[in-house]
Amino acid sequence: MRKEGIGIVLLAAAGLSLAACSGKDGAGEQAGATSAADGAMPASASLPDALDNTDGLQTVAEALKETGIEGVFREKASYTLIAPEDDAFAKLGDPAKQLTEADDHAALAALIKDHMLTGYMTPQDISAAIKASKDGKIEIPTLGGGTLTFTQAGPTVTVTAEDGTQASFDGDPVAGGSSIAIPVNGVLKKL
Template sequence: MTNKFPFRSSLALAGALALAVPLAACSGSEDDAASQEVGNETLASALADGSDIDMVSDALKDTGLAQVFDGTAAYTVLAPTDEAFAVLEPQEGEDTDEEARRAIVAAVLREHVLPGALSPTDIENAITAQGGPVTIRTMGEGTIKFAMDGETLTITDEEGESASMVGDPILASNGVVIPIDTVLKQP
């Protein structure tokens, strides 16, 4: 069985990436750069090794999406913590069709993946340069809005569900994992 991950580009995403990448090259202090060293492992390995994001890693494997993150293409994964991801687990006594559940989880996960490697610093710099929130299209064809709430990077989906970055980002050879405290685009 082959799992396909639908990809489409958008003008808004291209603009955000074009803005974020040059800013990342000339931003931040040496301490900031040192704290965000790129690892040698792929996103799939980084997710599997990540602290408090085991459920996302397992769900990516279960849905067949993990293999996408072993390639050379770059992605940013907004990874809900295990506590946050638990909302997608079947409730006790709930009769669920495993195939249908897997499809729902895959759709939710695609809304947490962005094309390109964007560190929190890149995103914060884009917010500063734009003078406010930055909207980016997800791999699930939705959009999310990044903003700053004081020192905290926040992420809001189209329905108004908000998450905050928690913990340190993980920079892998082919992208970035940003831990967040809420599942966006809940079914």
């Protein structure tokens, strides 16, 4: 009976957090893209379309097109893309340039899948899960078959890939369709 009560409380809390996701602040919205800084619900434009109109995320937007992964975001299923910013790719220099400009897009597709999570999770959802965890971290599997570990120190949420690469949430999330992209300041894979 006690476990049932806890489950109901957790479901109610999840419902409240989803209800809180419905506010929009209008700032940062562009041509169907929705800034999800306050946990905004998905927008009518697909996530790839929203990313096309978002400064600083053009490399990942182009990668979605080049690999054909953009089609996944046009379906009804929800995903969270941990989206490396353009500067994150630029910091990697030639290896990133070779990856994004290659004729064979298999390696780029694998990189994108390593940044994709099943389900729609706002930064607030991830932060709340970290705070609720016993050890101050959560692990979430990627579509690429790996696992990302999320931790938080103060307001900064850090994500760590299995190979030890790290990035921090950086900037306002972008919602589109039934999915969301959370900008990060690093690429989660050694190149």
